[in-house]
Amino acid sequence: MVKVLAVTGYKTHELGIFDEKHPGIKYIKKVLEKRLLSFIDDGLEWVLISGQLGVELWCAEVVIELKRNYPQLKLAVLTPFLNQESNWNELKKEQYNRVLQQADFVDSITKREYENPSQLKLKNQFIIEKSDGLLVIYDDDKPGSPSYYITYAKARTENSNYQLFYIFPDEIEQVYQDEMFDW
Template sequence: MIKRLVITGYKQHELGVFDEKHPGILYIKKALKNELVPLLDDGLEWVIISGQLGVETWAAELVIELKSTYPQLQYAIITPFLEQDLKWKDTNKEKYQTICQKADFQTSVTKRPYEGPWQMMEKNKFVIRNSDGLLIVYDEENEGSPKFMKKLAAQYAERHDYHIISISADDLQMIAEEEQQNQWPDA
């Protein structure tokens, strides 16, 4: 049973999403919801993110929505370092601050400002060790920042009871096609 689930995936710029009205966000949220609802019905209690822009912030928005139906659901933001939004644009900072304010728990793994990539690796190790599974939006054919988390989780899963759930580009394409069919059923 998965009680604590890490959600991660591409950063928004890796997906070419620079506008909150981009239709791809809807498809990613729908794919996440399709995976989360059965887990919630099965006892999922915590979603863990690091708060990076993209899949993780969209997941936090989805969790906030799902809390009305699943009041036991909580989410944590566990950042690799302090002030990770320091150099972000104001609109992104505002979105991040809103998500932080609504989080049930928030901390930083290294408890200091950015020093180097080692902080991301420490965060990845920490959240994997303190969760039961990983839900990742990642496509093996399109490498990006999630590959490090996926590799670490796979190594951890070899020695522990750890679940990895992947959402691929094909999964997102199927959801996009379904949504378009629902909008235009006679087409």
């Protein structure tokens, strides 16, 4: 049973999404919601993210919506370092701050501002260690940033009951197709 689920995926720029009005976000969120609901039915209590732009923040927004009907569900944002949003534009900072304000737990793993990439590595390890499973939006043909989490998750599955769950592009495409042809 997965009580604590880490969720990650691509950053906005890796998906070619540069505007929160992009139509693809709606379908990514629908797939995340569908998957999270199945985990909730099986006893999910916490969703962990690091707060990065893209899939993680969209997932947080889905969790915040789901909490209306599933108040037992909690959201934790464990940032890799303090002020990770300092170089983001104002719209992205607003989205991020809305999520932080509605999260049940917010903390920074390294307790200091960005110094070097080792803080990101530490974040990936820490979140995998603190969760029972990882849900990741991933495409084998486009490794990108999720591959770092996957490396730690795969290593953890080898000597524990840690679980790794994928959402592949065809699942998102299917949700899109279902909606387009739902007459």
